[in-house]
Amino acid sequence: MTVAWMVLVGPSAPSGALSAGSRPVEAVRDVVPNRVMTWNICNPCEASNVDRAAEIARFAPQVIGLQEACVRDVEWIREYLESLHGLVYHVEYGTVLQDWGRCGGVPWNPGAFGQAVLSAAPMTDRVDVEYPDGGSEDRGYMAVTTTVGGRPVRVFNTHLAQRRQEAVRADQIGVLAAEVARHDRAIVLGDFNAVPDAPELTGIWALAADTAPQCHPSSTGTCKPTTDWQSKFDYVFLRGIVPLEHRVYPTPYSDHHLLHTDLDAT
Template identity: 75%
Template sequence: MTDVVPNRVMTWNLCNPCDASNVDRAAEIATYAPQVVGMQEACARDVEKIRDYLEVFYGLRYHVAYGSVLQNWSRCGGAPWDPGGFGQALLSAAPMTDRVEVEYPEGGSEDRGYMAVTTTVGGQSVRVFNTHLAQRRQEEFREGQTRVLAKAVARSERAIVLGDFNAVPDAPELSRMWALATDTDPACGPAPAAECAPTTEWQSKFDYVFLRGIAPLRHRVVRSEYSDHYLLHTDVDPTRAVTRAARPAR
């Protein structure tokens, strides 16, 4: 049996539609056993199966919270009159409270949103956000979406923001996030010359663990054959804040 790493969080875009087994997805998550997992492009039925496999095969017990923004038969199956929920989801080894689910006013070519919960990471109460921003080449929509998200994140002195932002670090629409938080990779920032490891098969960094009032300890980007996005997990110290604040991109 596997034990969760109590101060580890992970973000992963599952890729949908993709030909991937939920057994394999669960195995990938169990390899790193994070306290909290944020998933994007997630079908509610798939997440439920992943959670069950994590418990049955690895002894990892997670609570689940959904942030579905679509009911989508083509992506998530189900009967046409009862399609599956599609969007974000969170798995947490500790209970989650104060769940908020927000659909962005303008999603771009597909509805998008964020979800937030309060849970325990590293023995501390932390506000955790999970989001998926508008698709590539839809910068004008992502700018409005980050405005909504940043306003919510700013209310928490200690927050972790997980997600697929569909934007490289120096993209102007991410400036509001950089003004509030730092990336889990201390070498990664909004400067064009920053060294940010890619998190996608097309060698762009689109996936982030933004930390506000929380110090990063170590992180890892892991290629996965089950998605076009890599897994990004990080260990954090919620009792210690980052001493150097990030600067906006411009």
């Protein structure tokens, strides 16, 4: 009854409402094992959470890192993934802003904004860290431990300072890299707002490799763009884990593409 009522009336937030133009979708039986995804879902953007959920379900990753995510939007995306696609996820949040204007809500209960991780397997040991200097907007990272390929792995999800704030991003990378270095097996997802050869990314390149073996910070590296302006800003960095194949998928529902990768987690 709850699902039927939701489909009829849609969520209370306009961005999550079902629309007459939403395309039909097919149920997905289960997630793709060992597949991880990162996606900056764009906020504020006029995108339906039904469509966002359908884009995620198209690839059915085991682990998803979302950036620029309002808690209410993620709640609806998660609900639609289960009710419309048969995909069941656990969720953890890494919020850095209580932002009424951006995420809706009411003054005494504003919407929270930041990162989120959805995982088919349970997650433990969540941490939520705000960078000492966020730049023009508060930024941070979150981390959880979950199971990929039958083995525990630490998953990080971050969103670094906006463009033209190189020094701020360098300091943020220092904070993030110090924590990543503590783990032999780690997956680092996120929107780094910097191209691969940007000097501020040196600290993370020293610890982990991009999921695309041909993508590296040298002049000979070949990296697929992940944004509408043809820059690579989005990464799946791997430490102690071998990539199998990856795909960058442009989407009309965000100015960032979906990036997913299959892993040999053994």
